[in-house]
Amino acid sequence: MINSLFNIESRRYTGSKAKLTDWIISLMKKYCKGDVFVDIFSGTGIITAATIKEKMFKSIIINDFLYSNYIIYDAFFSTRIINDKKLERIIAKYNSIDLKSIKPNYFSKNFGGKYFHKNTAKHIGYIRDDIEKKKKSLTKREYNVLLTALIYATDKAANTVGHYDAYIKHKPKDKRIVMKMLAQLPFKNIKIYKEDANILAKKLKADVVYIDPPYNSRQYSRFYHLLETLVKWDMPILYGTALKPATENSSDYCTVRAPQVFENLIRSINSKYIVVSYNNTYKSKSSSSKNKISLDEIEGILNNKGKTKMFSRSHKYFNSGKTSFDDHKEYIFITKVND
């Protein structure tokens, strides 16, 4: 019997708007109107989740170009029926397996003793192999629910600061993998995409589009390579100390082309309102991590599209005053697109 559930929010993700959700939602409620919502760089999916909980829209389009995020959206938001009891039984077995009976596997050989304790990694690899073996007896969504539960459990056990650009150098703790069922948020009219935002934008017609791209050179596909490998289970050759596979899904938003691609995106969008998140909160001494698009550039591009309002909050405000990056702010732009 599984007692608790994974909420969509219970995940560490760089740039997640978990602490800003209430603020963003209240601004959208106050300044935007309409039925069709697009969350085009959706990351964890928590902004979409909040709009579902608040019953704000009749139809939703959600997108991110990472495989792991696509799987998570299908697991949490789709309405296709799944057999919860069957999945609970499978999860209970995974959670109670005797680790001594498990052989080393791709995951433990590569990531054991680094991103995870050897036992934890062996457990994750065993579960992932077994989900693949069960694939034929599962529906697509059941398969995605199990993968999502594994992604969330893996995140909780990882010897990292919340992404997989590197692992913490001290010896990983022997953390038990605990999978849980999901607090699903099924939404009837949702379309889920795994596309480049600039390509997808050309095909959409919406009322409100929420835009939250990366703003520095840190590629999400490199930060979350381990989850991508876990989901795809294609057992790639891994390189370097961080054990990353060959590059895939590189975002132009993390390069010098960012202002141009952002401008192209805004030009392509067919929507009544555009809501943009912007921040400069990434803490790094290296200049390569400086923002690729300036506040003025964002403002200029949005003003060309329609009347734009800007809202801001200091980062301190969202960290109960514990941190003091006084220059670090979170911004929301809301553009009412010209007719």
Ligand SMILES: C[S@@+](CC[C@H](N)C(=O)[O-])C[C@H]1O[C@@H](n2cnc3c(N)ncnc32)[C@H](O)[C@@H]1O
């Ligand atoms: C700042 S995060 C979004 C965070 C999200 N709003 C949340 O609260 O979890 C940016 C996301 O954009 C995705 N991404 C980056 N470039 C992309 C592109 N060209 N097309 C689609 N998704 C992209 C990344 O995978 C990442 O999940």
